[in-house]
Amino acid sequence: MRILLLLALLALPALGIERFPPPDFSGGHQIPETVVPASQARTQAWIDVAALSLGLLLASWISLRLRSRKGLVILSLVALAYFGFWRRGCVCAIGSVQNVALGLADPGYAVPLAVIAFFSLPLLTALIWGRSFCAGVCPHGAIQDLVLVRPLKVPHWLDQPLRLLPWIYLTLAVLLAATGGMFLICKYDPFVGIFRMGGPRTMLLVGGVLLVLSMFVGRPYCRWLCPYGALLGLLSRVSRFRPSVTPDHCSQCRLCENACPYGAIHLPTRTPTAPADDRDARLRTLSLLVLVPLAAVLFGWLGGKVGLVSVAWHPTGELAGQVAMADAGTLPEPAPDEITAWRQSGADRTSLNTAVAVLEERSLTLGRILGAIFGVAAALHLIRVAFPRPTADYETDAADCVSCARCFSSCPYERQRLGLPTDIPGGSHV
Amino acid sequence: MAEAPGMNRRALLSGGLRGLGLLGIGTATGALATRDKRDDEVWQIDPDACIQCGLCATECVLEISAVKTVHSHGMCGYCELCTGYFEPDPVNLDEGAENQLCPTGAIERTYIEHPYYEYRIKPDLCVGCGKCVKGCNMFGNGSLYLQVNHDRCVDCNRCAIATACPAEAFRLVPRSEPYLLRGKEEA
Numbered sequence: 001m002r003i004l005l006l007l008a009l010l011a012l013p014a015l016g017i018e019r020f021p022p023p024d025f026s027g028g029h030q031i032p033e034t035v036v037p038a039s040q041a042r043t044q045a046w047i048d049v050a051a052l053s054l055g056l057l058l059a060s061w062i063s064l065r066l067r068s069r070k071g072l073v074i075l076s077l078v079a080l081a082y083f084g085f086w087r088r089g090c091v092c093a094i095g096s097v098q099n100v101a102l103g104l105a106d107p108g109y110a111v112p113l114a115v116i117a118f119f120s121l122p123l124l125t126a127l128i129w130g131r132s133f134c135a136g137v138c139p140h141g142a143i144q145d146l147v148l149v150r151p152l153k154v155p156h157w158l159d160q161p162l163r164l165l166p167w168i169y170l171t172l173a174v175l176l177a178a179t180g181g182m183f184l185i186c187k188y189d190p191f192v193g194i195f196r197m198g199g200p201r202t203m204l205l206v207g208g209v210l211l212v213l214s215m216f217v218g219r220p221y222c223r224w225l226c227p228y229g230a231l232l233g234l235l236s237r238v239s240r241f242r243p244s245v246t247p248d249h250c251s252q253c254r255l256c257e258n259a260c261p262y263g264a265i266h267l268p269t270r271t272p273t274a275p276a277d278d279r280d281a282r283l284r285t286l287s288l289l290v291l292v293p294l295a296a297v298l299f300g301w302l303g304g305k306v307g308l309v310s311v312a313w314h315p316t317g318e319l320a321g322q323v324a325m326a327d328a329g330t331l332p333e334p335a336p337d338e339i340t341a342w343r344q345s346g347a348d349r350t351s352l353n354t355a356v357a358v359l360e361e362r363s364l365t366l367g368r369i370l371g372a373i374f375g376v377a378a379a380l381h382l383i384r385v386a387f388p389r390p391t392a393d394y395e396t397d398a399a400d401c402v403s404c405a406r407c408f409s410s411c412p413y414e415r416q417r418l419g420l421p422t423d424i425p426g427g428s429h430v
Numbered sequence: 431m432a433e434a435p436g437m438n439r440r441a442l443l444s445g446g447l448r449g450l451g452l453l454g455i456g457t458a459t460g461a462l463a464t465r466d467k468r469d470d471e472v473w474q475i476d477p478d479a480c481i482q483c484g485l486c487a488t489e490c491v492l493e494i495s496a497v498k499t500v501h502s503h504g505m506c507g508y509c510e511l512c513t514g515y516f517e518p519d520p521v522n523l524d525e526g527a528e529n530q531l532c533p534t535g536a537i538e539r540t541y542i543e544h545p546y547y548e549y550r551i552k553p554d555l556c557v558g559c560g561k562c563v564k565g566c567n568m569f570g571n572g573s574l575y576l577q578v579n580h581d582r583c584v585d586c587n588r589c590a591i592a593t594a595c596p597a598e599a600f601r602l603v604p605r606s607e608p609y610l611l612r613g614k615e616e617a
Contacts, residue, residue, distance in 0.1 A: 018571050020507025027543045032503045036609045037553070037581035039472065045585070088491055090586045099587050103462045110471055110602075111462045115587055120459045127451050183588040196491055238447040315598060337483045341597030344481060 045114035048083075048091060052121055052137065055079055059136035060129035063243055063403040067414065072405050075136035076146055084139030089192035093118045093133065094140065094228040095185050097170070098177035105178035105366070122228075126235040130242040133232060134222060135403035140191050141222050144214035145404060151218050151261035159263045160385040162224045163400070164378055170227035171374045175307060179363050181314035185227060218261030222402065233399035234377075243396055243403050248413040250393035257394070259407035264400035269390045284387040291383060295375035303371015307363035311356065320356045323349070470605040473589040477575035477612055479599035482560035482567065486576055489591040490558070496582040497558035497591065499536070499551050505573035505613035508546035514566030514574045515539055515549055531561050553579065573613065580608045 022031070055075065062071040083089070091112075096119035103111035122133035134141045173184040186192075190207040193199035213220050222229050236242065245256045245265065256265060311317040319338050325331040326339060342352075396407070408414045415422035475486075475497065486497035511523060515537050520529035525539055536555035540548045551574075558576060566574040578589075592600030603610065 018505065018507075019569070020509055020571055022504065022506065023508050023546050025543060025546065029542050029546075029548075031506075032548075032550070034500060034502045034504070034611055034613075036500055036577065036611070037579050039580040039605055039608050040583075042605075088584070090491065090584065092587070095587050100458065100462065103465075104458065107465075110465055112471070112585070112587075113463060116459055116462050120455050123455050124452070127448055127455075182593060186586075186588050186590075187593060192491075198493065235451050238444045238451065240448065337481060337596035341479070341481045341599075345479060345597075 045091070045112070048087065049114050049117045049121075051082060052093075052118060055137035056121060056125045056132055059132035059403070060125060063132060063135050063405050064129055064241055067243075067247065067405060067408045069405040069409065072136045072403075073146070076142035079137050080139045080142040080146065082139075083137070084143065084191070084195045089139060089189070089195040091115055091118050092140075093122050093138065094226060095183065095189070097228055097231070098173055098183045098185055101174040101178040102180065106180065123231060123235055126232045126239060128240050129403075130236040130239045130398070131229075131232050131402045134229065135405070139195065140226070141219060141402065143191055143194070143211065144219045144221060147211060147215050148218055148261060149215050152216050153258070154217060154263055156263065159223070160381075164381060165224045166227050166230035167374055167377050167381075169225060170230050171303070171370045172306075172310075173227055175303075175310055175363065175366055175370050176313065178366055179310075179314065179359060181310065181317075190221060190225075218263075219402070223262060223400075230377075236401075237398045239398065242398060243401060243405070243408075245394050245396060245407045246411045246413045247408075247417050250395075251413075252393065253412060254394075255412060256407045256410040259410040260396075260401075261406065262400060262402060262404070264397040264402070265407060266388070266391050266395045266397055268392055268394060269388060280387050280390075284383060287383050287387070288380075291379045292376055295379035296372040297375070299375030299378070300368045300372035303367040303369070303374065304364050305367070306371065307365075307367020308360060310367070311360050311363050314359060316352070316355050316359055320352055323352065471602040472578070472580060472585060472605050472608045473583065473592060473600055474578050474603040474608060474610050475576050476599050476601060476610055477572075477577075479597050480560070480563070480576055481597045481599070482564040482576070483596055484559055484561075485594050485596070486591050487557050487559040489594040491584065491586060491590050492582065495558040495591070496579050496584070497576050498553050498556040498579050499558070499560070499562055499574050500577045500609070500611070501549065501551050502573045502575075502611060502613040503548070505571050506549065507571050507573075508542065508548060509570065510545045510547055512539070512547065512549055512566070513569035514562035516565075531565055533557070533559060533561065537562060549574075575612055577609055577611075 055078075058075055059072065062068055062075060083092070091114055096115045099111045099115045100119050102109050122137070125132050136142070169185075176182055176184050188203075188206075190203070190210045193203040193207045194211070198204075210221055245259075252268060257267065259265065312321060315338070319342055322331060322336060322339050323342070326335065331339070412422045487495050490496055511520075515531060516523065516529055517531050522529055527535060530537070534555045534557055536552045536557075538550040538552055540550070542548050560576050563574045563576055566572055589600055
């Protein structure tokens with residue numbers, strides 16, 4: 001009898017239907033209230049923002065004023081423990097780029113204040129003191145920096161073109177986040193799996209490989225992948241203050257030449273007295289005038305194409321693809337959960353098609369804009385690499401230097417400042 | 431003399447760009463931070479969109495998911511044969527572990543009066559696998575459903591389960607009212 005009743009009920013649609021009326025208890029049993037736990041206070045977010053602010057100030061002070069590598073190591077350890085293992089890599093500045101992109105593109109989406117702070121504070125710091133965030137606050141930077149035992153030199157010709165990858169990653173991530181598709185950076189983050197001591201196998205594998213690589217190659221993620229690092233580098237190019245190898249003056253003793261594991265120390269390109277090479281300057285101006293607009297147009301066009309392709313990576317686009325496959329009978333059984341959910345929701349095909357059309361239009365426009373921006377950034381980067389500005393002394397690169405304070409101790413004037421025994425080439429500086 | 435104007439020009443350019451960067455960050459931050467309904471939003475599951483795929487139990491960044499089953503007792507039929515509690519074809523209609531659907535024994539079954547039983551969720555044991563929810567939705571009243579428990583949720587930028595959810599059942603709700611409860615009007 002019970003079974004028959006159940007079978008009859010199977011025909012009913014599934015959602016929240018009252019198949020069995022709530023009983024009338026003769027014994028006067030009280031039906032309990034639905035219990036749900038209360039929300040946590042918002043304090044955690046404010047503790048995070050306070051820790052970030054304090055970390056940024058400390059990192060800037062230690063790297064620029066104290067010039068202490070030891071101080072930065074301690075700060076990195078604390079940051080790794082707190083933002084990495086304790087907070088499990090969330091909330092993070094790298095991912096906040098996507099929240100901000102989505103927030104700017106979609107007025108209906110409210111970005112949490114803590115996320116806005118995590119996005120803007122490190123960037124503001126970069127405008128004033130350079131990449132202090134990378135030096136001692138970012139857990140991703142810290143984990144790579146702390147395991148670096150035997151840095152191999154990556155040749156300039158390989159390192160510099162690879163530094164375009166973060167721009168590509170940033171462009172794709174902003175495109176996908178702003179159109180409401182997915183948070184690419186969070187999905188493929190290499191280190192959160194380690195911070196959380198678990199996660200998808202591919203994430204752990206990529207994280208492990210990068211970590212082993214970081215033992216021999218300085219900060220591979222920061223240099224060649226981190227999309228937020230691209231923004232930090234751009235802003236620190238015009239920073240008010242930045243670390244300099246020597247605390248005093250450069251006597252070109254070459255002792256710091258190999259001190260930077262990140263390839264961020266520029267060798268002098270001319271003697272201090274020689275005039276700047278006019279030919280190089282002219283070529284630089286010419287390529288700026290020609291290459292930059294050309295790259296903007298070319299990559300703008302390409303960006304539009306990528307935008308259209310990226311629709312297939314959206315949940316909506318993916319669903320549309322699966323529905324089309326189901327219609328053609330080529331969808332493998334059992335049907336994916338997405339199809340089941342779509343059928344169950346009772347949404348019709350026209351609304352799905354409209355959604356995909358809207359998405360395509362938005363992705364095309366946004367793809368073109370972002371592509372053009374990428375083109376300009378890439379062209380400027382390559383021109384800078386091809387025609388470096390003449391420098392007289394050993395200097396840190398404004399964009400690539402992560403303020404790790406490693407090079408300071410190699411400078412004899414720094415040793416003199418610290419009162420350590422030193423042999424200053426060419427006699428003591430007055 | 432050739433050096434000085436160039437250096438000044440660069441310093442000026444650098445200062446100008448710095449101001450521009452400051453302005454850009456300021457504008458973006460200001461625009462986002464002054465939005466009406468800013469901040470107070472948290473992740474929650476729409477029970478009507480949920481298809482009980484089971485990913486809530488595994489995708490959360492917490493070791494034991496913040497998603498757990500919630501029971502709207504006012505909607506419950508107090509069935510003796512609860513399809514959210516019992517395995518299909520249970521050996522006996524009693525509390526024996528072999529009869530239970532829940533892998534962690536997180537549902538407490540109490541006799542009220544013939545033929546009614548009350549079912550209570552023990553949140554400490556629930557892992558959010560949604561097996562009971564599936565059973566209840568399929569054959570019962572749908573009084574069991576999954577919700578993000580906000581005493582445990584760590585408020586990720588982007589909820590890891592929401593990203594994986596095939597039904598797009600996750601959405602942002604106001605922090606002041608962080609649950610999407612069923613049968614509220616009856617309660």
